[in-house]
Amino acid sequence: MLKNKLSSVLLASGLMAASALSQAAEVVNVYSYRQPFLVEPLFAEFSKDTGIEVNMVFAKKGLSERLEREGQLSPADLVLTTDISRLMNLVEKDLSQPVDSQSINNDIPAQYRDPEGEWFALTKRVRNIYSTKRSDKPEGITYDDLADPKYKGKICTRSGKNAYNVGLVAAYVAHNGEEATKEWLQGFKENLARRPQGNDRAQVKAIKEGVCDLSIGNSYYFGKMMT
Ligand SMILES: [Fe+2]
Incomplete structure (x- = not known):
């Protein structure tokens, strides 16, 4: 994991239960405020390891508004943000749901995880x-x-x-x-x-x-x- 690196990807947790179920385990839909060139190499590794395809929607702003509009019909499974304020915004609008994953809990130190499991920090910056x-x-x-x-x-x-x-x-x-x-x-x-x-x-x-x-x-x- 990237826990010793300084930079700033923050990961809001699983979003809509319905979409996660309908997609089974073959596809994960990611809404990303992180630029594609930064995250695509990670997604490629992930797909290689798991066989799960990653679809990404990238936007500089407006993803939480989009999630609100899409509501229960949203295809999004994960949101990658670039700042804690954007992350909190998603949680406060109740657009996220908690995730309790042993591998996440093992890999990410507790101070970089929401106690309720609504979000996880991957990296930080100064x-x-x-x-x-x-x-x-x-x-x-x-x-x-x-x-x-x-x-x-x-x-x-x-x-x-x-x-x-x-x-x-x-x-x-x-x-x-x-x-x-x-x-x-x-x-x-x-x-x-x-x-x-x-x-x-x-x-x-x-x-x-x-x-x-x-x-x-x-x-x-x-x-x-x-x-
Ligand atoms: Fe920047």
């Missing part, structure tokens, strides 16, 4: 702090430091409403509580060099252009930008 290489670069910076007044006007970020930032803020709430998070966000906001805009990589470009010294962005973009 929301990195990217820093300038210029001479005054900050050392050993933490998330807390993003609210430190010494970084006033030095930080770039994409929108706080973006799923990645929602995930980061939710993690901060889980670690530090709501009050401390509010205070942190206030300080963080006051340190912004400009209005939130663009994607994660745009913030790193802004560091290069001297607009800011620090930004936050997912770990895999580091590799993507290096290549």
Whole structure:
């Protein structure tokens, strides 16, 4: 399994009992927010091992709305999401159902499984702090430091409403509580060099252009930008 890797596929559990039954064991229908080139090699291995065919519907957004529309007639057996917020959205809309599988429970550590078995995490990723290489670069910076007044006007970020930032803020709430998070966000906001805009990589470009010294962005973009 991928439990030691850093990245982020999250797997919502089996969806509609009816479709699972009607398909018997020959086909599994997957709705995926993960890009096909990332998951197709896994599906190919799975099909080779089991003889079970995998059908994938890929979309960047709207799969939970589609599931809602399709209701009990949905052919979907599994949903692959790219973020915990999307995953929770499926569970909260009651579009998932619990799975209790010994092999899943054996392979995925308990902290990466919903206690009710509604979802399972396959991989995770880090929301990195990217820093300038210029001479005054900050050392050993933490998330807390993003609210430190010494970084006033030095930080770039994409929108706080973006799923990645929602995930980061939710993690901060889980670690530090709501009050401390509010205070942190206030300080963080006051340190912004400009209005939130663009994607994660745009913030790193802004560091290069001297607009800011620090930004936050997912770990895999580091590799993507290096290549
Ligand atoms: Fe991304």
